[in-house]
Amino acid sequence: MQYVVKMIRYSLFTEDDKQNLFLISLSAILFYINEAIKFKIKIPYLGYLLRCHYNDFLGGISFMALINVILFFSKYNKIKKLKIILLIGVMCSIFWELITPIFIIDSTGDFWDAVSYGLGFTVYWIIKRVKNKDTT
Helix, strand or coil: CHHHHHHHHCCCCCHHHHHHHHHHHHHHHHHHHHHHHCCCCCCHHHHHHHHHCHHHHHHHHHHHHHHHHHHHCCCCCCCCCHHHHHHHHHHHHHHHHHHHHHHCCCCCCCHHHHHHHHHHHHHHHHHHHHHHCCCC
């Protein structure tokens, strides 16, 4: 009930939350488009990037947006500072690229995937800063 009252008080979502939901939706759409075309691209480097790293880049953007949507329903503030966003990106990279391959046999760790996550998290911060004229 507390969450319903909070949503009503904030007119369902703030502009920042709507942007986060839009980024999650856009990332999902771009992911499915990439899944449909990535093996059809014959341009050497572009095909490689789409097959191996583009979804990881999108994951960085959407994961940070998702974290901030989840934080909307909590008592904690949204994450806006680049240092904290990059720290979360590093922790995700360590988990997804170093720890996960230990437990999931089909998973492999890749340095460039970690770079892609970092770029995605950074692009999220840039989008939010430009869109909201935020000074953090």
